[in-house]
Amino acid sequence: MANSRSGETLTERLVRILDTFGTDRTVQTTAEIGRRANLPSSTAHRMVTELVECGLLERDDDQRVRLGIRLWELALRGSRTLRLRQVALPFMERVQARIREHTQLAVIDNDETLFIERLSHPQAGANITRIAGRLPLHASSSGLVLLAHSPVEVRERILTGPLRAMSPSTETDPERLHHLLAGFRRDGLVVAPGTVEAVSTGVAVPVRQGRGEVVAALSVILPVDTPTGSAVEELRFAAAGISAALGNQRG
Known part of the structure; x- marks a missing residue:
């Protein structure tokens, strides 16, 4: 995966985003995800949007974000x-x-x-x-x-x-x-x-x-x-x- 200006790969940034979720933090705003993942606001919004589009994250009616059911599905296969x-x-x-x-x-x-x-x-x-x-x-x-x-x-x-x-x-x-x-x-x-x-x-x-x-x-x-x-x-x-x-x- 290509590196960011900080030297991180895209995979590393994706994992950081997913790691912001926990058993006591199942729903977040995009801004909260960006802050906890230590990502620039524009990067966080772009990456969260892409993850929502492919089903790894989901938005609720208040535009808050949670882990998507497709992520659960993929994790269980094999x-x-x-x-x-x-x-x-x-x-x-x-x-x-x-x-x-x-x-x-x-x-x-x-x-x-x-x-x-x-x-x-x-x-x-x-x-x-x-x-x-x-x-x-x-x-x-x-x-x-x-x-x-x-x-x-x-x-x-x-x-x-x-x-x-x-x-x-x-x-x-x-x-x-x-x-x-x-x-x-x-x-x-x-x-x-x-x-x-x-x-x-x-x-x-x-x-x-x-x-x-x-x-x-x-x-x-x-x-x-x-x-x-x-x-x-x-x-x-x-x-x-x-x-x-x-x-x-x-x-």
């Missing part, structure tokens, strides 16, 4: 995460029905925990995560599973810091975290009370591609004083089922 979600959902539904709390599926992306599915019970406790939401790898039970089973170079990069505290119970000491990760790999389990919110405990297990690499983390979020035994049993049963099903897939 997506690795879509196949993972499809395989995992029946097992997640069983966990959610039995535990009656938030049940989540997460993967590692760009050194962060990316949540790709979540099922919730109407009476479930507090949980800040959202589908397509992200958290630091060291902060949540899902992230700790993914970090524990990630390549050595990823762990070293994350442990170099800085390690942001999400709550007073978030472990941010690299040496202690290093030892904790070794235990998580050994046990195939993370129980993390209060690491994201003081009122909640995250319980997570790894999901493998068959018997191979860890490709996801499956977790439930419990009220902090809830016993974890039943959740651990259900999660391990579900993760084994997902891993077996993934191992039987080809392509």
Whole structure:
């Protein structure tokens, strides 16, 4: 793609525009997009108009802009995460029905925990995560599973810091975290009370591609004083089922 006067490619500017949207910012004006993407007003208006014309963005009746359904459609075609979600959902539904709390599926992306599915019970406790939401790898039970089973170079990069505290119970000491990760790999389990919110405990297990690499983390979020035994049993049963099903897939 051609470079702008700043040296950026068109692709880089397009990604900056799309990155201005988030789970807590789903609709914006063109001026807000330009400001958040650090683009000149004329450039922002031209690029937003072009993205609307091709369906990647949409305008509402007030001329505010949101992500377009065509972007969602393109993202799902042949997506690795879509196949993972499809395989995992029946097992997640069983966990959610039995535990009656938030049940989540997460993967590692760009050194962060990316949540790709979540099922919730109407009476479930507090949980800040959202589908397509992200958290630091060291902060949540899902992230700790993914970090524990990630390549050595990823762990070293994350442990170099800085390690942001999400709550007073978030472990941010690299040496202690290093030892904790070794235990998580050994046990195939993370129980993390209060690491994201003081009122909640995250319980997570790894999901493998068959018997191979860890490709996801499956977790439930419990009220902090809830016993974890039943959740651990259900999660391990579900993760084994997902891993077996993934191992039987080809392509």
